[in-house]
Amino acid sequence: MTNMQHTLARNVPAMGKLIDGLKHTFLGDPNRANGNCPAMLIKVQCGRCGEIISVRVDKASDLLAEYPDAEDDSEEAVQPDGYILHKEVVGRQCQNLVRFRLDFDSKRRITKQAIEGGELIEWHDTE
Ligand SMILES: [Zn+2]
Known part of the structure; x- marks a missing residue:
């Protein structure tokens, strides 16, 4: 009984490491597979205090x-x-609160913009 417990205790950490290794191999970095510009950087200006706020948008997960x-x-x-x-x-x-909505066409180019509480300053593709 004592022997059995020792064996289990030694094996558990090893399994954990193996699974972590596999996750890295299979998941990789999904953004890299998605073209050379997986994200956008959007800058908005707060309508109350004028602060420029940068927002990074992941094209794969943030666009509906x-x-x-x-x-x-x-x-x-x-x-x-x-x-x-x-x-x-x-x-x-x-x-x-600065709230905005951007519409894109099927090629993910901006076709329409609407913003409340501030102003859209600029946007560009980014890594
Ligand atoms: Zn502000």
Whole structure:
């Protein structure tokens, strides 16, 4: 009985290390596989205090796919025809909430923008 417990206690940490190693191998860095610009850097200016707030947006996980007419079950309806990004940010200098929404076409280019509580200053692709 005592022997058995010793064996288990020694094996558990080794298993943990092995699983961690596997996770790294299989998951890798998903952003790298997704084209050369996986993210966007968006700068907004707080409408109350003027602070410039930078927001990093991951294109793969932060953009919501928009599908054409849900009633339409043809082949084309399966592909998203655009993407939407909703973000709410608060700067460091005050508690003013800056809320914006960007619309993208199917190639992830911005087609429309709307912002409350501040102004959109600039945006560009980034690593
Ligand atoms: Zn502010």
